[in-house]
Amino acid sequence: MASDSESSEEEWEEPKLKYDRMGNDLLEILRTDAASCIALHSKFVALGTHWGIVYILDHSGNNNTSKHCKPHATSVTGISLDGSGEHVASCSDDGTVKITGLYLDENNQVITEDQPVKSVALDPNYSHSSSKQIVYGTNELVLLEKTWLGRNKRTVLHGGEGLVRCVKWRGSYIAWANDLGVKIYDMKQRRRITYIPRVGAGGTNRVLPKLGGTRVELYPAHIAWKDDTTLLIGWDKDIKVCAIRDKPSRDSRAPTKYCVVVHLFKTDFSCCGIAPLGDQIAALAYMEEDNEAGSTRPQLRILEPNAADKESFTELSRDALSIRGYQTYRCKDYSLQHDSTEIYFVSPKDIVVAQPRDEDDRVDWLLHINHHREALEAVKEFGKRLKKHTYMEVGLLYLDHLIDSHDFTEAASVAPQILGNNMNHWEGLVHRCIKAHQVSVITAVLPRGDFRLPQACYELVLEELLKTNHKEFEKLLNDWPNDLYNIVTITNKVLTYLDRDSHNPVLLAALAKLYAADQRFDRALSIYLRIQHPDTFKLIRKHNLYAALQDNVVALMRFGEGEAVVLLLDHMEHVPIDKVVADLKRKPDYLHKYLHALYQRDSHLGSEYHDLQLQLYAQFDRPKLLPFLKSSNYYKLETSLEICKERGYVDEQVFLLSRMGNASGALALITQNEENVGRAVEFCKEQNDSELWLELINRSIHKPEYIRGLLENIGTHVDPIILIRRIPSSMEIPGLRDAIVKILQDYSMQTALWFECRKVLSSDVISLLRKQLRVNSRPISIDEERSCDACGRPLLCQNNGSVADMPVIVTFLCHHCFHDDCLPSQNRSSCNVCRGNIRHS
Template identity: 45%
Template sequence: EDESEEEPKLKYERLSNGVTEILQKDAASCMTVHEKFLALGTHYGKVYLLDVQGNITQKFDVSPVKINQISLDESGEHMGVCSEDGKVQVFGLYSAEEFHETFDCPIKIVAVHPHFVRSHFKQFVTGGKKLLLYERGWMNRWKPSVLHEGEGNIRNVKWRGHLIAWANNMGVKILDMISKQRITNVPRDDISLRPDMYPCSLCWKDNLTLIIGWGNSVKICSVKERHASEMRDLPNRYVEIVFQFDTEFYISGLAPLCDQLVILSYVKEISEKTEVECCARPRLDIVQPLPESCEEISSDALTVRGFQENECRDYHLEYSEGESLFYIISPRDVVEALMAAEISQKTIKKHKILDIGLAYINHLVEKGDYDLAARKCQKILGKNTDLWEFEVYKFKEIGQLKAISRYLPRRDPVLKPLIYEMVLHEFLESDYEGFATLIKEWPGDLYNNTIIVQAVVDHLKKDPQNRTLLQTLAELYTYDQRYGRALEIYLTLRHKDVFQLIHKHNLFSSIKDKIVLLMDFDSEKAVDMLLDNEDKISIDRVVEELENRPELQHVYLHKLFKRDHHKGQRYHEKQISLYAEYDRPNLLPFLRDSTHCPLEKALEICQQRNFVEETVYLLSRMGNSRSALKMIMEELQDVDKAIEFAKEQDDGELWEDLILYSIDKPPFITGLLNNIGTHVDPILLIHRIKEGMEIPNLRDSLVKILQDYNLQILLREGCKKILVADSLSLLKKMHRTQMKGVLVDEENICESCLSPILPSDAAKSFNVVVFHCRHMFHKECLPVSNTVSPVQFCNICSAKHRGPGSTILEMKK
């Protein structure tokens, strides 16, 4: 009797749809599995949330570099992420709760408490060079504490119940969070393997059973209670290794399967062509553990994309608890492995297994387990649209459309638009937040956008201020390319994305009559946007729109003036009043920098408002320095400012006015004595001081005047010495230069007759005069001196007023 061919234990299928798109541009680095969804991390720092069919439901830009690990709590509502650049983030997927930290080394692991959703379990661990526990305490502050350090980088961590297991370069440790005691240390077997190339794999089979795979060694450890009589100073728990065996290949990942193990192995083989060791296809084995060995149940070689370039650390094995469903993750592929017994068509006909599946769904519905029934629809109904639509209607009849909504296919296959519209209407009637979430997650082409928009508008008639509905309506309008209407809603809601929407869709023509709304929402961003796009919305239009809101008009014109002093020159007169009313500190800088504001108008406004400093500046700019000085003295009564003003103007009459005004005011005299020494002779002031007048600090002021005078004398003497020394040095240099010899040859010419200075006939006599300035003449070409002095001077230098050069050489023959 022929033996029937042994059936495969597992059936494999690539995770496609959104995963295919991701891995065309990026590479997978890690993944974690929840019963509701999958979370995939990539080498470019992205984290994607996927449904079980591989469709992208959400995307997070966490980091520009590789994501090392993702952790989820049991509820699937909180996620922890760490990356190669030292960033750690823990945040709520459906709440605003968030924690950020950046370390100075790559962070390889993160694990949130399994019950993180509960307020008294707000804990997570993270590890680079040391293992840190973060706990949220008083005032919602996160407090870190070191659990372990000093044994190299933390390579892996798994948190189950009250037990945390982690691996570093030396081995695996387990910490009991109740007693805060470490209860075991399982050393690494093969220390020759690099821990970064052959990382440790950890997984909890249950709350007390840890499975360790490292190199080619597997250990199954059981956490047990220590008997009271044995405790003494020991932890109340200990670990016993119940199974231990070696595998043929290096372990990349492992997972429990009832009482068996699923092991993902990294394989190397000798190439027949090159006889060089190379990477082979990875293997997925099911083994039965024995006390000191194992029995192989099945073994499959997997043809994953790019296996020839992958290393042991590039593969990961994840699994869905409670289901015989495993995921093999490699940089370019994610493969789903399912127990063949569930889907094999060799023993059960296709319609038979479908009937069983449908019966199972019905059974779950009857039990009231609607979420699990809906989740099973994905696996059982597959791409059968008719069955999908039938099940959706069945869920509608029992009022559980919400339960199946998250599992509806969104791409390959796509159901009729009516199905999606029916679900959206169900949410719209009872759950605005859920409705908004579906609109964000579902592609807009799944349903008739016009129908949904009208339904939302009808609901807004009953509740016109509902922010959730308004924001969702704006998103629907945006998808429908009705950007103007979306913009109105975003402005009403003061939504942060309003400026991004305007830029992205070039909506400047739509905001010309909404400038006040934009400015009220965020004046700084609005002004920057308006000034950056002057070609689309003119300055005149903006000023006109803001006419009834002068405070906003000022903000705009002030920013315009800061950018360019000349662009808004026609509004400078208006700006004087705006600065005076809303921004006096910037009025004086504006008056100083503007060359277009009318000074008379500015003076009138400043005098009406009694703006002394501004009035002083305007008076001095208009040439009325004496009135400006008088205002400083009478209004401000600030001698220092008066002195500074007089110094700036450098006018003797002003100093005279200042002295006259101050002569009967002792404090002013003190200020003048201390400051005018460099501009006015202090004697002029001292002679005018009335005899017997008490002047504060007079002695000190006189001493200072004398010291200043002595200092000036010393400075002048020092400058004189420097000038004399420099002059002498330059004179000596000039003398040395002029005493050097001068070459006279046939190429030189007489500066007077312009003929060669030397005769062509060497036998002929000649008489040549050469000056220090290097000009040369025939003796007979020089004019006869009218003076008695025999010294001759160069005609050319004398004519150019450069100081005549005297004779330095006379040549005769």
């Protein structure tokens, strides 16, 4: 059952409990009667009415007609169940207490008093106990039990303090409330443990100002056991938590139990029901109205006592309950009962049930407040613990929410994990995005792997983009596999649009991609070249369209000359050099780049075009002309010289003249065009011709600046005296003295260098000579295995042991040994092996 929040801050706070209204047969019962009290068991619910009837219902409100309780003459004031759920005890203002067995009738009995009975409690172990104990409250608290003879024994446990309006029995403890306070009785020791006054420590009755009656009648006490030793008390605006503790004592007759109030705090509401909720307290709150508009909705307050301060608490939540007819009810008309899993809120015409929220309830709440993403994550986290929700169901709600909020980007990002391989839901998403003109956001996430949608679905997406976004359409053709859609169908659609806009480059590129996908590569290449598409060369290489290069040489060069040249050179078998040169004759700049790249790849290829290439270098790239002249041997020298003369290229003319053998002419050209003699000097050094040096001297003799340059550089190549003697005595040469000083310094340096080198050589000669002497001074061993280096026979005779018969052995300092007879008589001064006259191995 939904609950209303009291403030905007709490609007997003998840409720602690979930609520539902008890229905079915209960609705018909309350239509003609009114609920007065209720008791709970895990198996069923016992409901007492103002007409004196006790109904046995299941937890859904269905009446169990097989279980009957004897009715009372007037309103039922209290109901109690034993622990096993086999017996029901009810009391009434007619002065009767009736005990009914739901399965056996042997323990049924009716107890009659001469005054109204306001409360009743069965021993929790009533069904299995022989004493069959029961307590009920009138002006006294009466204990009724069977003796060993089977007779009922009536004992008054307390009296004289007003009506006993409420009694609760748990374990061995009985707690009851009368007009003055709450008492606890220990059935084991058969004595009262404590008295807890109604207000504070010594409370007094307060008079209700408006009605003139006692507050205790309109605001009765409500008690509930949290556990076997903890009692919760809610009375008007006071709430107490009491704990029973053991009292150590040596006297066996002295009380061993005592009770302390561990929490006592004031509230801003009147408590009309109390129950434990874990470590927290659930209180049914009644709020008084100052005007005459009627009562407000009752509220369930969840309170957490402060462990550090017994008089303070934290309110964790408050839920306004939708009770039918709440406007006419007072605090005394409400009550609250609980078991381990449920809390029942009872009013005369309505019963509301609260239960702990489970995983499905959390998902419901997140969906209710439109936190769909958190709900989806919760479903993923809870997994199989969910009984109501599925990942697909919540995911579809999330997608609906995103689309309704026009957040199509987020919808596209989560669609794959939500929709999975569900084709129907995918198609629905596509149609919704197309309808909202947001199809571009889902193109990247549409399935295109093993799981795919029907072709028509992808074609719808392409057609929508063809209408709205041509660039996205072209991009999709690149990203999607060709078999996702019918190529011919989409091609025809594109052609239809091109009929209206034939120069649209994006549509032309898309058409080319479609032609390529349909293996009509000639048309695709034609379009690519027309629009100069960057994928032109990629298309050619991918599909080996090299045969088409012959008809598109100029177009390729115009589009991308660098990559075009590489392509043409890599596939000269398809496009010969002659074909390229012929096509590019009218585009000399393109032809120059082609021939230059060809020459760099192989200087011998296209050698017949080197004269043409020389002209192109001279026209477009002079820095590469001289290196080309130096490295190529296939051009005509005379023609090249004429070209360089026409353009005034001095360095190139000098090289060509020197290559033609006209070094003198080259030198003359240098001296005519260069003001610095350095270039002429370098040229003469390269030629290494003494006559050329003399010619340079003759050409420089009337140029003072040249003479100085020659004096500074000629010293190592020509005798400077020759130049000095030719200098006219009357000529004034700037820096002559410095030049002559440099000549003298160079000469002095050369002389010193010569002497030092001579010393080094002499030292090396002496060192090598000494090494040679040491080698030659080594002894020479001659044994029987040593053979003659001329004839190859052993040097020593092994058969004849006479010394006189021993052959004469000649040994050189080179350690080569010979028989004396093996050496020629005319030349015995040097070793024949070392001279090379003998090649013996």
